[in-house]
Amino acid sequence: MSADSSAPDRIVIVGASLAGLSAAKTLRAEGYSGVLVLVGDEAHRPYDRPPLSKQVLRRDFGAETTLPQPADLDIVFRLGMAAARLDRTERAVILADGERLPYDRCLVATGTRARPWPNPAEAALDGVATLRTRDDSERLAQRLRDRPARVVLVGGGFISFEVASVCRELDIPVSVLVRDAVPLAGAVGAPLGGFMAEVARGAGVDLRLGASIARMEADPRGRLAALVLEDGGRIETDCLVVAIGAARNIAWLDGAALATDRNGLRCDRFCRALGADGLPAGGIFAAGDVAHWPNPHDGDALVAVEHWGNAVAQGRTAARNMLAPGPDAMVAHDHLADFWSQQFGLTIKLVGLTAGADSFAVVRGSMAERRFLAVFGKAGRTVAAASVDSARWLPAYRAAILQGAPFPPLIGGLDAPRRIETQVLEDAAR
Amino acid sequence: MSTLFERILDPANRADPYGLYAELRRQPICPQDDGTYVVGTHAEIDRLLHDPRISSDDLPDPQHFRWTGHPITDLIVRPVRAEIRKRHRPFIFRDPPDHEALRGRVMRAFSVARVRGMRAKTERLTRELIDKLAGKTRIDLVEEFSYPLPVTVICHLLGVPPEDEARFHGWATQLATALEPNQRGDEATQIKNEETFAEIADYIQDLVKAKRREPEDDILTDLAAGDDAERMNDYDLIATAVLLLVAGHETTVNLITNGMLTLLRFPEHLERLRREPEIAPRLIEELLRYEPPVHYRTRLALADIPIAGTTIPEGAPVVLLLASGNRDPSRFTDPDRFDPDRRDNCHLGFGGGLHYCVGAPLARIEAEIALVALSRRLREPRLLADPPPYRQGASLRGPSALPLAIAGVGEG
Structure with missing residues (x-):
């Protein structure tokens, strides 16, 4: 534990990803001045993925979607080189070409890959x-x-x-x-x-x-x-x-005695990776798609969230906690999941998690006019809200989810329907 | 003992309300003795700007007034004027679905091309106004520059003939009281507003007729056009035109004046703007945060709203103190520092949500051209009064005059 209570001066982020970059930016913003290494198996600097299935395919713009990166981050990049192994005893990340990158804090942000066709x-x-x-x-x-x-x-x-x-x-x-x-x-x-x-x-x-x-x-x-x-x-x-679907990039952690399974790398609410023994593994944190973490908005049920907003927020939380002198100074990751999609001329936004939801109701607009806002309930509480081309009032529902409002949340006012019909969801969980 | 919001409204605190705002932010939602809820924290203001339980339709009903004992006034003149005013409710005081239709028409008329097209005209006006300062050693920036520039621009955009501009000065100032809750409920103000509105409505009505006879390339012509089905009715047309004129008179003036005041308080930034005009866009965003032209807007709670550990009850008037949200330390690092290099500047200077300022692109262009030109051409400008005298309004807050000493006017 002594190594974790002194301030770090060698941090290795594995994964040149949105979560990894978010962590790097936070580390520097919080005053970290030590060595900062960012490892990525692709040749590219951290880039943005949402346009890859939309604007890039439409050729609205090219695939150059590199994320804006402040000039003063002072990152040592190891790009086009995958991490092959994690040596917890010596505290080093070992790259595919054998290079050893010693760390006193390591962030696992290796994300996921597309699940390949089984044949x-x-x-x-x-x-x-x-x-x-x-x-x-x-x-x-x-x-x-x-x-x-x-x-x-x-x-x-x-x-x-x-x-x-x-x-x-x-x-x-x-x-x-x-x-x-x-x-x-x-x-x-x-x-x-x-x-x-x-x-x-x-x-x-x-x-x-x-x-x-x-x-x-x-x-x-x-x-x-x-x-x-x-x-x-x-x-x-x-x-x-x-x-x-996606598969989590955790094979490189084999042999490191960390709590990994097909859901990713298990971590606690402070984004600290857990060892196979269930205890925080010294100096190792996780963020983004690869992290499997207790969701405070769902009774600490474990969840892996593959969305943009979570990658940014979790990278930030993990970075703060990497610099914290001890657990008392750490902050819990309590991001409420959200994502958006654009397809067929519609913008869909969702806040919260629908897994396990047992009821559903359209509360504003209607499916017939293709403009509506719907909410999801679980055991009498509002757990998620989705909007189709009508995100304007979504923040009020987000607040209701955070407040644990009953389902359906009674939010009247402008644009409200006279009557709300609730549907029961059969087996909505995947 | 007056409430915090009454102290904010008190003209004695106009020059520096920011200490009061900080006091207010100790509690995100501050109920006042009169049942009004004042909100001064960034997160909560932003939440409420996007809440369906918040209505903008909060103008007091103009029907209740005292008898004067004069039958013609009491039974005919005032009721008719009150009714006229009531039917002319501009879209900043309207809710969906009407609001969308009206705002949509205005957004189309306020097109990107048209606003961009104002750049050259604004540059010429700016040059001419500054040329006129040549030979003077003392000027009032408000009267000689900040006021005439945006007023000429908005009149030109709308299609108001230049010779009529002067008539709007008094009208606009009077009608802007609709944004001040402590003034608009007062009977004398209401009577005056009704009279003023009757005059301005007559004027616009005639102008609309002229535009329909002889269409021109201006916003009023666009709004007055269209076939009967999609055309705005005349009440909405007049209300919209009046709104754009009043807003064009009362807001950008403050942005330019506050801008120059702030730059003269921090001369190193004035000097930097002079040498590096390319910093202007970001500097203006910071001005909109640090000294915004509109300090608060009022709303009405349509239902109980649970927020930040309390509940705003149905029917309560709500004041969203945008300028306080702009100084909220939980959203902005070092919020009381004027920092033109600030990034992530998510200010509330133009409001937010459904009613986000329609004129924002125009205001940005005008402020940029004006402040860059002033920084380059005024020689050794110096404040003669700090703080300067302020106008009455606490919402549309800005100096009534900005007396400056200058050593001359350069070529720029």
């Missing part, structure tokens, strides 16, 4: 892609410019829907294959997922629910030619985007 031979076909990085986005934008006869997306999440939306804007035929009965249900619940399914269909998306791929067909040059579905259907395409 490696099919995943390797020319024309089968995932979308996570700048390079992925640049390649897909290039493909879209060549106007494929049909783009197929597999997966029923936001990436699928955003890419499908871009394809329709570019007037490229597009199919979306979703294994579940309703798309987007894991993130926004069945009623909102059902609404978005109608919106997508209205925009000309060939949306197939309860559909999965049995096998892929390739031409003799190893290029994707068609998909055969479980129901026997066949779709001709040379452009498939696999968007079946």
Whole structure:
């Protein structure tokens, strides 16, 4: 513990990410003047991801989405080089080329990668892609410019829907294959997922629910030619985007005796990484998509949040706590999850977490006019709120969630409907 | 013992209300003895600007007044005037859905191209006004510069003939009392407002007729155009035109005057602006934070609002003290320091939410051109009175005069 109570002068951030940059900025803003190393497996400085599935594909701008970085951060970059191992005893991060980076505080911000297609031979076909990085986005934008006869997306999440939306804007035929009965249900619940399914269909998306791929067909040059579905259907395409979720980048922590599993690196409310023994691992913190942390807004249930806002906030909290002389001076990470998406001409915003929600109600506007605000309840409390093209009053609902308001929250005033109908959510959890 | 908000309204505290604001911020939501809730912290102001339970439709009902005993006045003149005024409710005092339709029309008329197009005209006016100061050693910046510049610009944009500009001075000052809760409820002020409104409404009505006969490239022509279905009704048209004129008279004047006052208090920044005019945009954002032209806006709670550990009850008048939020140490580092290099300057100088200032882009352009030119051309400017005398208003707060000594006027 002695090493953790003295002020750090060597900090290594693993992950040239939004969370990593947020932490770096906070460290310097809080007066940290020691060595600051930022490790990234990609060749790029920390960049912004939200445009990669929207503006970059539409070619509104290029894939150069580097995040603004104050000139005086004085960061030592190790880019294009993955971290291979963590030596907790010697307190060093070991890179793939063998370089040892000693630390007295280390931030794990390695995030996630796109979950690959499970069949490696099919995943390797020319024309089968995932979308996570700048390079992925640049390649897909290039493909879209060549106007494929049909783009197929597999997966029923936001990436699928955003890419499908871009394809329709570019007037490229597009199919979306979703294994579940309703798309987007894991993130926004069945009623909102059902609404978005109608919106997508209205925009000309060939949306197939309860559909999965049995096998892929390739031409003799190893290029994707068609998909055969479980129901026997066949779709001709040379452009498939696999968007079946994310996997956490924790393999490099194997052997470090940290509490890792498929949900990420377990940490406490101060963003301190926990060891396999369940106790804080000296000097190691976690932030962003890779962190699995107790959510104070949900009775400390463990959660991993893959959103932009959380990456920024958690990077900041972790950085403050890395500089704290002891637990008494640390601040708890209590960010209320939020995210946004733009697709099919609509802006969707969500605050709170819908996992485990048991009820749903549209409280302003209506689905029919495609402008509404809806709330999610769990055991009688309001836990989340979503807006479609009507974010103006969302902050009032955010406050209601933070106050633990009963469901549905009775917020009258302007634009309010006369009557609120509550729906029961069956098995809304993913 | 007067309440904190009464002390804020007291003209004696106009020159430096910031100490009172700091006192007020000890509690995010401050109930006053008269049932008004004053909000002075950044987070809570921002919350309430985005709350559906907050209404902007809070003008007092003009129907209740005392009898004068004069039957024509009591039974005809005042009720008719009161009714006329009531029907002319400008969109800053309206709620959705009406507010959206009206504001949307104005936003379209206040187009980016049109506002940008004012740059050259503003530069020319600025040059001419400063040229006129040549040979003087003492000037009043308000009368000779800060007032005529934005007034000429807004009149030109709207399409008010230059020869009529002078008539608006008194009208605008009178009607701006609608933003001051301590003045607008008072009967004498209401009578005066009704009279003033009748005059200005007649004037605008005639102008609208002229624009419909002979359309020109100006905002009033745009607002008066359109077929019957989408056209604004005449009440809304007049109310909107009056609002834009009053706002154009009473706010940018303060921004320019407060700007020069602040730069003369911190001459190193005046000198820096002179040498590096490219810092102007950020400097003006800091001015909007540090000495904003509008200090507060009033609202009405439509329902109980639980916030910051208390509840604002339904029906309560709410005062959002924007200028206090701008000095909130929990939002801004070292908030009482004027720092033109400040980043992350999320000030409330133009309000926020649905009613965010429509004229913000124009105000920024005018302030930039004016302050850069003043910094380059006034030789050795010096304040002759600090603090300067202030005008009556606590919301639209600004000096009534800014007497300066200058050693001459340069070419710039």
